[in-house]
Amino acid sequence: MTINEFFLQFVDFNEAELAHLNALAKHEQIKKGEYLIKHGQVCDKLYFVTKGIFKLGYTNETGEEVVLDFIFQNSFAVDYVSFLLQRPTEMDIIAVKDCQLLSFERKSILMLYEENIKFQKMGRLISEFYFIRFAERIKENSLPPKERYEKLVSTSCELILEIPQYLIASYLGISPEWLSKLRAKK
Amino acid sequence: MTINEFFLQFVDFNEAELAHLNALAKHEQIKKGEYLIKHGQVCDKLYFVTKGIFKLGYTNETGEEVVLDFIFQNSFAVDYVSFLLQRPTEMDIIAVKDCQLLSFERKSILMLYEENIKFQKMGRLISEFYFIRFAERIKENSLPPKERYEKLVSTSCELILEIPQYLIASYLGISPEWLSKLRAKK
DNA sequence: CACTTTTATTGAACTAATTCAAGAAATTAC
DNA sequence: GTAATTTCTTGAATTAGTTCAATAAAAGTG
Numbered sequence: 191m192t193i194n195e196f197f198l199q200f201v202d203f204n205e206a207e208l209a210h211l212n213a214l215a216k217h218e219q220i221k222k223g224e225y226l227i228k229h230g231q232v233c234d235k236l237y238f239v240t241k242g243i244f245k246l247g248y249t250n251e252t253g254e255e256v257v258l259d260f261i262f263q264n265s266f267a268v269d270y271v272s273f274l275l276q277r278p279t280e281m282d283i284i285a286v287k288d289c290q291l292l293s294f295e296r297k298s299i300l301m302l303y304e305e306n307i308k309f310q311k312m313g314r315l316i317s318e319f320y321f322i323r324f325a326e327r328i329k330e331n332s333l334p335p336k337e338r339y340e341k342l343v344s345t346s347c348e349l350i351l352e353i354p355q356y357l358i359a360s361y362l363g364i365s366p367e368w369l370s371k372l373r374a375k376k
Numbered sequence: 377m378t379i380n381e382f383f384l385q386f387v388d389f390n391e392a393e394l395a396h397l398n399a400l401a402k403h404e405q406i407k408k409g410e411y412l413i414k415h416g417q418v419c420d421k422l423y424f425v426t427k428g429i430f431k432l433g434y435t436n437e438t439g440e441e442v443v444l445d446f447i448f449q450n451s452f453a454v455d456y457v458s459f460l461l462q463r464p465t466e467m468d469i470i471a472v473k474d475c476q477l478l479s480f481e482r483k484s485i486l487m488l489y490e491e492n493i494k495f496q497k498m499g500r501l502i503s504e505f506y507f508i509r510f511a512e513r514i515k516e517n518s519l520p521p522k523e524r525y526e527k528l529v530s531t532s533c534e535l536i537l538e539i540p541q542y543l544i545a546s547y548l549g550i551s552p553e554w555l556s557k558l559r560a561k562k
Numbered sequence: 563c564a565c566t567t568t569t570a571t572t573g574a575a576c577t578a579a580t581t582c583a584a585g586a587a588a589t590t591a592c
Numbered sequence: 593g594t595a596a597t598t599t600c601t602t603g604a605a606t607t608a609g610t611t612c613a614a615t616a617a618a619a620g621t622g
Contacts, residue, residue: 248515256518258514258515258518259514270507270511271507271508271511274504274507275504275508280515317503317507318460318461320507321456321457321460321503321506321507321510322457322461324507324510324511324513324514325456325457325510327510327514328444328445328510328513328514328517329434329444329466331514331517331549332442332444332549334608335608335609354568354569354570355569355570356569356570363517363518364609364610365609365610365611366569366570366571367570367571367572367609367610367611367612368608368609368610369570370570370571370572371571371572371609373571374571374572520578521578521579540598540599540600541599541600542599542600550579550580551579551580551581552599552600552601553579553580553581553582553600553601553602554578554579554580556600556601556602557579557601557602559601560601560602
């Protein structure tokens with residue numbers, strides 16, 4: 191999927207509008223293990239992941255990493271709360287594999303919103319997209335770990351298979367050893 | 377808190393605008409145990425709870441009730457995903473105590489948005505408010521049950537004390553017996 | 563390719579949490 | 593105010609999940 195195809199899912203942009211969007215995008219690369227976002231910083235860019243996987247999470251008081259989400263290619267990498275409210279994020283976003291990105295400055299996006307109501311609509315639809323995703327996540331969290339695991343594997347992009355099991359265990363809120371045993375029982 | 381005070385937290389409305397909002401509100405009452413929203417229906421009203429508590433959740437395949445959220449007075453009762461996208465909700469919203477509400481028709485709200493940019497702004501801010509709440513919820517879900525319980529009690533309105541423990545246990549994803557034992561250890 | 567490092571599995575001992583059953587406490591109904 | 597119902601607690605037996613340690617497997621490096 192190209193980024194244009196991605197945008198066209200939301201709004202019926204014409205070629206000039208797509209060109210305008212593309213002109214704002216800056217290509218970036220980032221290697222496995224590097225930080226895209228570090229807690230404490232304010233998100234002033236919206237990233238579109240064209241290749242790779244990120245993990246979003248935090249480090250708790252006892253020093254262990256808690257993974258809250260995986261971000262696959264063809265979706266946005268951002269702490270949207272921090273981006274919207276321009277307050278420091280509590281999250282880290284770290285590359286799980288080598289990644290390629292398009293970055294959009296927040297200011298450019300805000301200007302787009304003023305310029306053309308179709309961009310405004312895109313912004314709203316992206317917000318709603320995230321909103322729905324969060325609502326689903328809250329529901330999924332109520333399921334037992336085994337079911338959550340099966341749902342995760344069946345509904346995610348195939349790249350899920352390239353994520354180390356111990357990160358998936360963290361996402362599920364169980365120990366890597368237990369995930370290994372759950373997978374064996376089958 | 378009155379509903380006007382509530383709205384003024386978000387946008388600096390003048391008296392005429394507040395009067396306009398108030399004119400759209402319809403008073404409703406609902407008794408303990410009754411449904412405000414039933415799964416399968418499309419949310420076409422936004423409710424503001426002026427008194428009481430609701431639970432939001434669903435019934436799983438094994439027939440047990442899963443509570444995903446409590447809705448206290450001075451906040452909105454709605455499945456916002458269903459309301460936004462006009463698709464059937466999977467959730468039930470049920471009164472935990474006798475409740476009083478103000479209801480706003482979705483169509484009236486959409487008309488307000490067109491009429492005056494301040495209402496539009498209110499809509500955006502309410503969405504963002506929910507968004508932030510969901511993001512916090514996802515983070516809280518990653519904490520162990522005991523901490524989640526303590527956080528729930530310390531950050532909720534005092535009405536939390538009037539909710540039966542077995543519903544709180546469901547919200548926390550643990551059995552009522554175990555919650556009872558956790559509370560005893562202290 | 564051999565070496566190092568990272569990731570995954572397995573088992574044993576332990577802790578967290580559930581289920582079931584019984585009784586106590588609190589609410590509701592008449 | 594007493595009976596009926598709902599909610600809460602406690603304990604014993606069981607299951608789910610953790611921790612730690614050891615080993616195996618896989619992936620990255622020169």
